[in-house]
Amino acid sequence: MTAIKRTQNFDLSLPQIHFSKGKLLTDELHSKFPFMLRDEVGEIGIEELVGECLSIHLRLREPLSRIVNAPCIYTIGYVETAERNMFHQTDESLKALLRDGMQNLTLNIHAWLTLPTMEIVDFSLPTTYAVVNRDQQGVGAIIANHPDSLVRGLKYHPMLVGESFLRRIGALKDFFAL
Template structure:
């Protein structure tokens, strides 16, 4: 049986603390926050927060994009949102998969180059996730028109086609410690 996303979030919280990182508090609710009304207003909230996003602002920019959107979307939803680092299962393969030992090694050595094989998204207290970069990045890498400008915004346990998000760490402290937040500053963050 597959673990629930909420159970994986709790494991990510424990891992974050075990790594000696600052861990944000987790709040939870059973109430769905991604209502039809919110889905309708969502593109405008994103545009108001970061402007119109071109491909260059989305493709391979998950770390900075979701960091920039965290606070404005907290205001939009009226709840604290978790900046979530992890990997994604897109059957039959995994994207951005890092083991706990891989993450710990990176924490000890820091980033060594411009490429960083991790993924980030936002998690609402309802275990709903928001990922504005994966569909477009996937479409560009695979030279597909389907998916460009796409957004994943749904309950993490109810995604289609076997898609599954696996949180590994919570908050931005990991990125600061490995040297990735320095890169964010070049993008105005």
Template sequence: MFLLKKLKSAFIKKYSDKNVAYPGDYHRTFIEARERTINFGLEVDSISFKKQTFLSDMESASKLAQVLSEFFIENNIRADDVAGQCWRINIFIKNFLEEHFGVPLVLTIGYIEDYPNFDYYKMTEAEIATLLNSPMGHNGNCAANLHVWLTLPSMEILDVSFMTSFGKVNNKPELIGTVVYGPPEKLSTPNFNYKPMVLGEHFINRVGLNNAFIIIDSIQE
């Protein structure tokens, strides 16, 4: 039940003031990630961008908190199923959230810039190419230094795993179950600059990451 409580508390809190430190253009980098994905020969679904927002008011965020929390309880999802399992949990909840919102969501692979001090799960284009060009791919049963979240057609972000991983690594139980969500320029966690690199589940399958886990030690303070 701790996860339910933390999810609700994360969504119910008010948005912070506009994050003036946020230096990126998420829409632009998302389009670049789509082009990069295609250039790597990976499949990616067509994307229809929408001006309509889905997580920009308290009513919609609170409703999502409720249904997502219920979904986690019904499927017995625990913190250990989330920490270091970012692609698994996002793939698992993607269809459910698409039904909830009534629009397709995009599995987004990349890293987080904690502006201006640190990058979490920094993955370069060269490293992506190395993974894709290796005959063995990632070879499955080991750790990977990357991050996965979901992007809505409004370019709003929903990240259910990062803060739980961070909380477990840094012994901050109060963060476990916290969700990062909303428009990139007004995230519920200030100064986070999400950097998409490639899009879609095809990348996960192509490089054999299905049986791997995330290097959560890389998010130590």
């Protein structure tokens, strides 16, 4: 709810959001998930996941919405682990990005998809973490769970919803085919 209010307070476009109770990420869906995703978008390479959370989650939002039969919310924020905060942002740092735009080609921010049940689906963090830390165990893994059920001190901190922030700071452009 704080991310929704912050998005409004920053005068950013707010996507339509419909919350629901229950769980969309069932054990049955978990077992079919990789195959359903592959059928929707094809094979996804490691290079499309490592450090590409902004683009991959935009690309996968609609296919995931079809798979779970519910709208997914593009969510921007940071992740807390037992060791440290990753991609940490504050209100002040987000406001500075809105005021100044992107000043270089890198952006220390994270994105994931949130289901109407508040379950989190993150396609990129496990692979990025595994590659950066030279640990093959996490390559290709997906975080798909309710925030209350995450383990090992992992916490997601949503800061904004929707992609209008990325458009405003110049991290996302619209392209039109002729």
